[in-house]
Amino acid sequence: MGGNGVGPPWATNDARLVLEDGSVWEGRAFGARGTELGEVVFNTSITGYQEILTDPSYKGQFVVYTHPHIGNTGVNFGDMESEKAHLGGIIVRDLSCVVSNYRSTMTLDQYCKEQGVLGIANVDTRAITMRLRDTGCLNGVISDDLSVPVEELLARCKSWTIVGKDLIKEVSCKEPYEWDGSTEDEWEFNPAARASNGTKPFHVVAYDYGIKHNILRRLASLGCRITVVPADYPAKKVLEMNPDGVFLSNGPGDPSAVPYAVKNVQEVLGQKPVFGICMGHQILGQAVGGATFKLKFGHHGGNHPIRFNESGRIEISAQNHNYAVDPETLPADIEVSHINLNDGTCAGMLARPLKAMSIQYHPEASPGPHDSDVCFEQFIDMMKAERGMPVAAAA
Numbered sequence: 092m093g094g095n096g097v098g099p100p101w102a103t104n105d106a107r108l109v110l111e112d113g114s115v116w117e118g119r120a121f122g123a124r125g126t127e128l129g130e131v132v133f134n135t136s137i138t139g140y141q142e143i144l145t146d147p148s149y150k151g152q153f154v155v156y157t158h159p160h161i162g163n164t165g166v167n168f169g170d171m172e173s174e175k176a177h178l179g180g181i182i183v184r185d186l187s188c189v190v191s192n193y194r195s196t197m198t199l200d201q202y203c204k205e206q207g208v209l210g211i212a213n214v215d216t217r218a219i220t221m222r223l224r225d226t227g228c229l230n231g232v233i234s235d236d237l238s239v240p241v242e243e244l245l246a247r248c249k250s251w252t253i254v255g256k257d258l259i260k261e262v263s264c265k266e267p268y269e270w271d272g273s274t275e276d277e278w279e280f281n282p283a284a285r286a287s288n289g290t291k292p293f294h295v296v297a298y299d300y301g302i303k304h305n306i307l308r309r310l311a312s313l314g315c316r317i318t319v320v321p322a323d324y325p326a327k328k329v330l331e332m333n334p335d336g337v338f339l340s341n342g343p344g345d346p347s348a349v350p351y352a353v354k355n356v357q358e359v360l361g362q363k364p365v366f367g368i369c370m371g372h373q374i375l376g377q378a379v380g381g382a383t384f385k386l387k388f389g390h391h392g393g394n395h396p397i398r399f400n401e402s403g404r405i406e407i408s409a410q411n412h413n414y415a416v417d418p419e420t421l422p423a424d425i426e427v428s429h430i431n432l433n434d435g436t437c438a439g440m441l442a443r444p445l446k447a448m449s450i451q452y453h454p455e456a457s458p459g460p461h462d463s464d465v466c467f468e469q470f471i472d473m474m475k476a477e478r479g480m481p482v483a484a485a486a
């Protein structure tokens with residue numbers, strides 16, 4: 092029906108998900124066919140499956156969508172977070188057989204086929220999620236080759252780890268480029284996109300660790316002209332551009348596996364205002380002398396509560412990370428500015444003397460709560476202060 096799919100629920104299973112703990116989940120294949128290996132995480136967002144698929148931070152991972160209906164709104168090309176899909180596989184309960192959205196140009200099944208993303212549907216995503224909560228993240232293999240013995244797929248799961256891998260080099264741009272938001276019509280669905288009336292008074296250099304388009308859209312809509320540079324772009328060349336600020340993006344994999352990125356940030360720190368999101372926050376944490384560690388199953392969803400310590404304000408936030416900065420390792424002059432209220436982990440940092448701030452979560456998330464959008468404005472204020480421009484008093 093409708094081409095989005097896996098056939099009727101009574102159809103015979105033709106794919107398997109094998110997890111590192113030996114559990115086997117049979118379901119129906121959709122999207123690309125074959126065998127793929129990845130780290131399995133669950134995401135509790137109700138909407139945004141397309142943004143998740145195209146967020147480069149998910150490279151090397153499979154996502155279990157806990158929302159039971161996935162695919163309902165098809166796929167459109169205005170909401171992409173990057174040029175292509177980065178997830179290796181997606182695991183869903185029901186792949187909607189009906190697509191209903193006037194913006195949709197193809198089905199999720201077609202998109203996954205085209206992008207080489209393996210899908211498995213009709214599996215018990217609640218049971219898988221509860222297992223991941225108990226055991227922590229597990230490696231998994233999705234395969235439509237039923238002739239391969241489970242032991243072989245299990246051995247593949249156990250032979251691999253995402254820990255220590257530099258995945259940023261696989262997603263970062265190869266050459267600097269100017270972000271031309273206007274080619275994406277500055278996102279007609281975002282009224283704030285018109286806030287800057289098309290003027291771009293600030294120049295930001297963005298280190299691309301796997302940058303999401305919506306971060307670029309938000310910065311552009313607040314009046315930033317953005318030069319995006321590769322993760323290994325020398326800090327010296329960044330400073331030669333004399334930007335108003337330097338942005339550190341989100342990105343995939345283990346933050347402790349990219350010492351070259353940390354070194355670049357160290358060289359920029361103190362010279363220009365710096366703002367980091369997620370991987371950018373983790374790299375900033377290391378640049379000031381701290382360390383990161385791996386969480387049990389990470390934070391992936393659209394309703395995580397955060398406390399901004401200075402005012403006590405609570406924000407509901409979108410999150411997607413498996414690592415965190417260990418606050419015990421931070422020097423005394425670096426403040427933990429935000430706390431994740433679910434598990435007390437460090438969710439933001441402020442390095443006042445260095446004019447740097449960062450958050451572990453996603454103010455740009457779309458769809459997602461916009462409570463933390465104020466962080467972009469704080470970055471703009473830092474750049475204004477640097478230029479001696481008047482800055483509105485914080486609310």
Ligand SMILES: NC(=O)CC[C@H](N)C(=O)O
Binds near residue numbers: 148344
């Ligand atoms: N979204 C991100 O930038 C993720 C950062 C890092 N890869 C983590 O999993 O913690």
